[in-house]
Amino acid sequence: MPDRYLSWTASGPGGFVASRLGLPRPEPLIRRRPGRPDISGPVLVGDGTGETGTGESDTGTGRLAKPVRELLDSWGVTVPDAADSPAALVFDATGITNSAQLSALHAFFRSRIRSLAPCGRVVVLGTPPELAGDAREAAAQRALEGFVRSVGKELRRGATAHLLLVAPGAENTVAGTLRFVLSARSAYVSGQVLRIAPVAGGQGDEALDWGAPLAGLVALVTGAARGIGATVAETLAQDGATVVCLDVPAQSAELRAVADRIGGATLELDLTAVDAPARVAAHLRKHHGGVDVVVHNAGITRDKTLGRMEAAQWDAVVAVNLTAVERLTEALLESPSAAQSPVLREDGRIVCTSSISGIAGNVGQTNYAASKAGLIGLVQSLADDPGLSNRRITINAIAPGFIETLMTAAVPLFIREAGRRLNSLKQGGQPVDVAEAVAFFAAPASAGVNGQVLRVCGQALLGA
Numbered sequence: 001m002p003d004r005y006l007s008w009t010a011s012g013p014g015g016f017v018a019s020r021l022g023l024p025r026p027e028p029l030i031r032r033r034p035g036r037p038d039i040s041g042p043v044l045v046g047d048g049t050g051e052t053g054t055g056e057s058d059t060g061t062g063r064l065a066k067p068v069r070e071l072l073d074s075w076g077v078t079v080p081d082a083a084d085s086p087a088a089l090v091f092d093a094t095g096i097t098n099s100a101q102l103s104a105l106h107a108f109f110r111s112r113i114r115s116l117a118p119c120g121r122v123v124v125l126g127t128p129p130e131l132a133g134d135a136r137e138a139a140a141q142r143a144l145e146g147f148v149r150s151v152g153k154e155l156r157r158g159a160t161a162h163l164l165l166v167a168p169g170a171e172n173t174v175a176g177t178l179r180f181v182l183s184a185r186s187a188y189v190s191g192q193v194l195r196i197a198p199v200a201g202g203q204g205d206e207a208l209d210w211g212a213p214l215a216g217l218v219a220l221v222t223g224a225a226r227g228i229g230a231t232v233a234e235t236l237a238q239d240g241a242t243v244v245c246l247d248v249p250a251q252s253a254e255l256r257a258v259a260d261r262i263g264g265a266t267l268e269l270d271l272t273a274v275d276a277p278a279r280v281a282a283h284l285r286k287h288h289g290g291v292d293v294v295v296h297n298a299g300i301t302r303d304k305t306l307g308r309m310e311a312a313q314w315d316a317v318v319a320v321n322l323t324a325v326e327r328l329t330e331a332l333l334e335s336p337s338a339a340q341s342p343v344l345r346e347d348g349r350i351v352c353t354s355s356i357s358g359i360a361g362n363v364g365q366t367n368y369a370a371s372k373a374g375l376i377g378l379v380q381s382l383a384d385d386p387g388l389s390n391r392r393i394t395i396n397a398i399a400p401g402f403i404e405t406l407m408t409a410a411v412p413l414f415i416r417e418a419g420r421r422l423n424s425l426k427q428g429g430q431p432v433d434v435a436e437a438v439a440f441f442a443a444p445a446s447a448g449v450n451g452q453v454l455r456v457c458g459q460a461l462l463g464a
Contacts, residue, residue: 002404003428005420010028024426026421027119027425039087041085041120043089044080044086044090046089047092048105063092063095063168068090086115091123093105098139098140099139116155118159119184120157121159121160123181126141131167145193153424162186164177164193165194167195177194189433192454200392218242218291223246223247224245224246224259225255227405229247231435232434232435233264235436239442244291247268249268255268290341292348293350293442301317303365318371320371321375322378333387333393351398353397353434354373355368355369358371359455359462380451383396394450395450396446401457402423403428403430
């Protein structure tokens with residue numbers, strides 16, 4: 001169901017009435033479109049050393065301002081000393097080593113933030129606090145998170161805020177994440193923190209193809225027949241991947257329509273079947289020689305409050321949303337024999353679809369929230385597994401908020417409107433917003449991002 005309120009406030013009369021009555025006025029978000037550059041408009045970069053970070057001061061010089069300027073220049077993005085309506089404000093806070101120096105954040109943003117273009121970006125670059133040199137630096141770097149989350153809630157006109165915590169030595173792997181948060185691909189992501197670690201033995205950012213980042217790769221998308229899964233399959237194909245679309249046999253016609261539309265392949269089976277993981281692994285090995293990207297998207301709901309929930313409703317949700325993911329992941333990572341390598345190739349990507357329900361909980365969804373929280377636990381555990389890290393395989397999770405789908409269209413009106421408005425962007429997201437986040441995690445440029453949970457929720461006011 002379309003968001004009629006957003007359409008009304010975007011019109012002249014509707015916008016006037018909403019303004020006079022003090023009603024929220026959500027900005028129509030700018031999303032990726034063919035022919036439109038990823039980053040449009042000038043970007044201002046600072047690091048507290050001067051107006052554009054070119055001098056020296058007591059704040060110290062950040063280690064990322066220079067490579068960021070060089071990246072932006074290589075992408076054809078203008079990085080002026082000043083601009084009337086900048087597309088983005090990027091501040092390198094890695095040189096901040098104590099709380100007194102946090103005033104550099106205030107000095108840089110205060111004079112510029114109100115001039116940010118509609119759907120603009122605020123990006124702060126910091127160091128993971130656990131890697132700081134001492135307690136005072138750790139406190140200052142941790143302070144950046146509170147700053148960015150608050151800025152994200154203050155921004156208007158569809159603008160968003162992001163914090164990238166870049167480990168020392170990871171300066172040459174920041175490009176993919178920086179490009180994502182600056183671009184229209186991240187339209188419905190705000191107030192989030194992403195950590196970027198060094199990558200041993202991986203390709204540098206200079207070798208990346210931004211036009212087709214997944215070219216030559218094979219991706220498996222479960223639950224691909226419709227909704228978010230179908231959009232994920234379409235987006236990965238648009239980025240150059242060969243997509244294997246998987247869903248239950250009952251969705252055969254819809255599944256084939258998706259695969260035909262994107263030039264992909266189909267695999268029809270029930271992932272909860274005892275032999276399903278082995279069958280998926282055998283199919284991928286026989287027909288595609290393996291797989292590079294695995295997107296665990298299949299999921300179901302059986303909503304009831306706990307006192308009214310039958311055991312079958314609990315079991316079905318956990319079986320599909322969590323147990324099937326565990327079993328399939330194990331099968332794709334396992335070597336069937338000494339002569340054969342695992343189905344999931346080196347430099348592979350695993351992306352799990354969690355939910356903000358798994359972070360904040362939700363009435364009537366104890367089964368669903370438990371399964372989605374379990375996925376986060378799986379991601380965080382496997383991210384540290386030597387079996388994955390030795391082969392440069394990453395695993396991350398997406399946690400969507402209120403996304404405009406057939407499922408949310410069936411939600412009662414007042415609950416649906418609350419879901420749409422209770423976030424910093426004052427609107428629901430689109431399936432493509434989730435798909436773009438999946439594509440970001442799936443790309444070779446995201447090699448330094450591992451064990452992360454990225455909320456795609458417009459900075460919902462629920463959860464962290």
